Amino acid sequence: MRILVVEDDKEVAGFVVKGLREAGHTVEHADNGRDGLFLAASENFDAIILDRMLPGGIDGLRLLETLRAQDNITPVVFLSALGQVDDRVKGLKAGGDDYLTKPFAFAELLARVEALTRRGKSDGPTTRLLVGDLEMDLLSRGVKRGGQKIDLQPREFRLLEYLMRHVGQVVTRTMLLEGVWDYHFDPQTNVIDVHVSRLRQKIDKPFELPLLHTVRNAGYMLRAEEV
Amino acid sequence: MPPEPNASSARPEALQDAAGKQRRRSKPLIRSAGIRFALVYAVLFGLSAFILAFALWYSTVALLQREVELAVRNDASALNDHFTTGGLPSLVTAIHERLAANLDGGGIYLLLDPMGNHVIGNLDRWPAGLDEINTWYELPVSRQGVKSVALLRAFPLNGGGRLLVGRDDRARTELRDVLQYGLLWALGIMCALGLIGAALMRSLFRGVIRDISATTRGIALGDLTRRMNKSGENDEFDELADIINDMLERIARLMDGVRQVSNAIAHDLRTPITRARTRLEDASLHATTTEDLHSAIERAMLDLDSIVGVFEALLRIAEIEAGSRRAAFAPFDLTPLLHDVDELYRAVAEEDGLLLETAIATPLPILGDRELIQQAVANLIDNALKFSAPGTTIFFAGRMEDNLIELIVADHGPGIAEADRARATERFFRAESARTTSGSGLGLALVSAVAQLHGGALRLTDNHPGLRAIITLPGRE
Numbered sequence: 001m002r003i004l005v006v007e008d009d010k011e012v013a014g015f016v017v018k019g020l021r022e023a024g025h026t027v028e029h030a031d032n033g034r035d036g037l038f039l040a041a042s043e044n045f046d047a048i049i050l051d052r053m054l055p056g057g058i059d060g061l062r063l064l065e066t067l068r069a070q071d072n073i074t075p076v077v078f079l080s081a082l083g084q085v086d087d088r089v090k091g092l093k094a095g096g097d098d099y100l101t102k103p104f105a106f107a108e109l110l111a112r113v114e115a116l117t118r119r120g121k122s123d124g125p126t127t128r129l130l131v132g133d134l135e136m137d138l139l140s141r142g143v144k145r146g147g148q149k150i151d152l153q154p155r156e157f158r159l160l161e162y163l164m165r166h167v168g169q170v171v172t173r174t175m176l177l178e179g180v181w182d183y184h185f186d187p188q189t190n191v192i193d194v195h196v197s198r199l200r201q202k203i204d205k206p207f208e209l210p211l212l213h214t215v216r217n218a219g220y221m222l223r224a225e226e227v
Numbered sequence: 228m229p230p231e232p233n234a235s236s237a238r239p240e241a242l243q244d245a246a247g248k249q250r251r252r253s254k255p256l257i258r259s260a261g262i263r264f265a266l267v268y269a270v271l272f273g274l275s276a277f278i279l280a281f282a283l284w285y286s287t288v289a290l291l292q293r294e295v296e297l298a299v300r301n302d303a304s305a306l307n308d309h310f311t312t313g314g315l316p317s318l319v320t321a322i323h324e325r326l327a328a329n330l331d332g333g334g335i336y337l338l339l340d341p342m343g344n345h346v347i348g349n350l351d352r353w354p355a356g357l358d359e360i361n362t363w364y365e366l367p368v369s370r371q372g373v374k375s376v377a378l379l380r381a382f383p384l385n386g387g388g389r390l391l392v393g394r395d396d397r398a399r400t401e402l403r404d405v406l407q408y409g410l411l412w413a414l415g416i417m418c419a420l421g422l423i424g425a426a427l428m429r430s431l432f433r434g435v436i437r438d439i440s441a442t443t444r445g446i447a448l449g450d451l452t453r454r455m456n457k458s459g460e461n462d463e464f465d466e467l468a469d470i471i472n473d474m475l476e477r478i479a480r481l482m483d484g485v486r487q488v489s490n491a492i493a494h495d496l497r498t499p500i501t502r503a504r505t506r507l508e509d510a511s512l513h514a515t516t517t518e519d520l521h522s523a524i525e526r527a528m529l530d531l532d533s534i535v536g537v538f539e540a541l542l543r544i545a546e547i548e549a550g551s552r553r554a555a556f557a558p559f560d561l562t563p564l565l566h567d568v569d570e571l572y573r574a575v576a577e578e579d580g581l582l583l584e585t586a587i588a589t590p591l592p593i594l595g596d597r598e599l600i601q602q603a604v605a606n607l608i609d610n611a612l613k614f615s616a617p618g619t620t621i622f623f624a625g626r627m628e629d630n631l632i633e634l635i636v637a638d639h640g641p642g643i644a645e646a647d648r649a650r651a652t653e654r655f656f657r658a659e660s661a662r663t664t665s666g667s668g669l670g671l672a673l674v675s676a677v678a679q680l681h682g683g684a685l686r687l688t689d690n691h692p693g694l695r696a697i698i699t700l701p702g703r704e
Contacts, residue, residue: 185605194574195571
């Protein structure tokens with residue numbers, strides 16, 4: 001994927017660029033709003049990682065608003081030290097697709113960026129999701145694995161749906177909290193782990209090949225084949 | 228000799244001092260709002276009183292003049308009648324009679340023949356300046372050596388003679404003088420009273436302002452315990468004092484909060500920061516394998532994450548306490564939100580061998596911030612799970628009575644000692660029994676802040692044994 005990083009802090013930018021390249025992406029970097037806007041508007045990117053406070057007269061919000069005014073729909077993840085609820089709302093209102101507060105874990109940023117780009121591609125009206133021999137019918141709300149019906153609670157269904165929509169991608173605990181439970185804060189207990197392990201009991205336990213994997217220091221991943 | 232230079236050097240200083248004092252004293256006089264108000268009041272009052280008195284004076288004097296004029300006219304026309312019916316002799320007789328009867332000397336008559344000779348009358352000669360016939364004059368006259376002022380009018384007689392009829396104006400002039408004199412006095416007294424009133428108002432005003440300014444100055448200098456005095460008369464100034472005192476109360480509370488937080492940061496954040504730093508330093512000095520190094524770095528990162536978590540919680544509480552979230556309040560039903568929280572934590576409770584007993588009423592309409600209430604309830608259940616022993620029950624309920632919503636989370640854990648309960652909602656407060664468990668000591672502070680933001684409260688009571696936390700929130704009608 002081709003990713004643009006607009007971030008003025010050298011340390012953070014260098015770390016993010018290096019990490020994204022290691023993950024196999026092509027990365028461009030701009031250290032001020034003006035250059036960032038120029039790059040974003042003139043070239044094609046699969047995702048943009050955008051700082052809110054930038055030098056050069058154009059801050060992150062302005063940059064994104066200008067971009068969206070030009071009908072540019074490149075997915076944008078805000079990466080900002082402004083962490084109040086209002087800031088988050090402002091960022092999403094300006095057209096941001098996700099909002100991550102500094103300090104951040106790189107795994108979290110990577111997972112979110114990759115989730116966004118995938119979403120951009122497959123946002124059609126899907127009625128069936130398929131991962132290996134696991135299939136989900138979104139209309140009848142039925143789940144089968146290897147032809148065998150699996151009973152899921154409504155929330156488990158939504159959790160599995162989220163994982164299946166992000167198949168092959170790392171999904172972090174906060175992404176699950178936000179995407180499945182609509183919680184925007186960190187519970188102190190390991191609620192997500194408990195729910196994921198319950199889901200795992202139902203979809204993996206009776207079968208030979210595990211689909212739901214734990215990714216150390218990051219989160220979970222649903223995938224069909226061994227890597 | 229020595230006193231001279233002393234005196235000469237002392238004088239300018241003294242002069243300067245005096246001048247300075249005067250300047251200092253005159254400045255507040257001009258700039259004093261009390262004096263300004265009082266002066267405006269005195270000028271307005273004086274002006275209206277003066278206009279009233281002047282109108283009174285003017286109409287009195289004018290009325291008197293009109294009466295005199297009328298008398299003179301009537302007199303003259305009567306005399307004219309005598310002249311037309313009886314000729315000159317009859318007129319002379321009539322004037323003579325009038326002069327004889329004119330005991331008080333108020334009437335003035337003078338008849339001149341066509342040659343200009345004195346025929347009869349109590350004036351020695353024709354008054355100087357009286358040139359026009361049939362015109363009113365107010366002139367000084369002299370009668371038998373007595374000088375006075377008179378209102379005069381000359382009438383022509385058939386055949387060429389001239390008749391002067393008038394009235395001594397002394398009484399009227401005197402009355403006018405008395406009135407004028409009185410008015411001037413009254414004006415003077417009014418000015419004096421106005422000034423005294425101004426001074427009184429100023430001192431009254433300053434008395435009130437002095438209290439306010441002394442109190443606020445004291446507070447500006449850092450003494451937050453100062454409060455406004457009230458006169459006890461329940462007037463506007465008392466109202467103002469109440470408002471200012473409320474404001475000071477709030478400022479003091481906020482200052483207290485700031486102090487508390489900075490103390491807490493000093494104590495509670497130093498510990499994990501020290502831990503992280505020690506780990507990193509230890510690793511950099513003693514780690515022999517890259518594996519050791521990696522594990523030290525990872526653990527230090529976890530420490531830093533927990534510090535960030537504390538910061539975020541602190542900032543969130545500050546954001547809530549600032550009240551800015553109120554702008555985003557929306558009406559919604561709490562019931563599904565509570566069911567969601569129940570569903571999220573039920574799995575954890577079951578995993579921990581706890582029983583989560585839930586009783587959620589429907590509907591629970593409220594005006595508020597969904598996310599914050601969600602977090603507050605989640606915090607309470609988090610706490611309950613953390614402190615409960617396996618096999619015990621946690622009671623979770625939401626109900627509404629008399630438009631008051633109660634959210635209850637009760638556990639059978641160690642609870643909070645009664646002495647500590649009041650302080651349990653302070654930031655970073657951790658009861659002795661909670662020292663060993665994980666947590667930042669900010670959970671209940673956040674719950675309390677959320678409840679207060681919604682106009683409600685967090686109550687902590689004994690659950691015999693354990694803790695019963697009750698959030699009360701005003702419902703939406």
